[in-house]
Amino acid sequence: MEKKSARELMAEGVWYDAGGDEELAELRERAQDMAYEFNQARPSDLPRQKELLEDLLGSVGADVELWAPLQVDYGYNVHIGDHTFVNHGAYFMDGAKITIGEHCFIGPDFGAYTAQHPLVAEERNTFAERALPIEVGDNVWIGARVSLMPGVHIGEGAVIAAGAVVTKDIPPHVLAAGVPARVVRPITDEDRIKRGH
Structure with a gap:
């Protein structure tokens, strides 16, 4: 049986060697170069930004707004749904798939971290890693x-x-806060804003 590559093992969510794999290093370098280009694009040059994002990320929905600077590990594992806004300073550590739904609001300095490392130092020092997917549903608001x-x-x-x-995991339609995050309460009709009379 042919030995699986580090990229294949990473995609399966099992432990792999993240340290010296040439293919993964090349993919990370490409993604970092493309993120650099996106981050240097003029904010007013929306067509160029859109082109770069679509080339860098796995998929980008309609009317997505993402503000620089942006950082990714690979880019191709990031999927952003329609009408989603991502503020400055997002980092998608996308060894595994990161899916952001439609109509999401994501505040500045957001981090989505798929990578895990062993707790035992001797194992961690071998660059063992695994990546587990992150999913954000539709209509989610994530603060700064x-x-x-x-x-x-x-x-x-x-x-x-x-x-x-x-x-x-955080269930639907609740407010969660803290470190670690815990459900504070459900979001109800009482939370609807009262517009001017």
């Missing part, structure tokens, strides 16, 4: 400086308060 950890799923319509570190 939120971190999503490997393997988490954010349910549709949830709100994640600024500064939260999400280590476990």
Whole structure:
């Protein structure tokens, strides 16, 4: 049986050697170069930004707005749905798939981290790593400086308060906050804004 490549093992969510693999290093270098180009594009040059994003990321929906600077590991594992806004300073550590739904609002300095490393130092020093997918449902609002950890799923319509570190799944239509993030309460009709009379 032919030995699987590090890229194949990474895609399967199992442990692999992330340290010396030439293919992964080339993919990361390409993604970093493309992110650099995107980050240097003029904010007013929307067609160029769109072209670069579509070349860098796995898929980009209609009317996506993503503000520089942006960082990715590979890019091709990032999928962003229609009408989603991503503020400055996002980092997608996309060893595994990162899916962002439609109509999401993502605050500045957002981080989605799919990579895990061993807790035992001797194993960690061998560059062992695995990557677990992250999924954000439609209509989610993620506040500033939120971190999503490997393997988490954010349910549709949830709100994640600024500064939260999400280590476990968050159900739909709730407000979650804290480190680690916990459900504070459901979002209800009482939360609807009262517009001017």
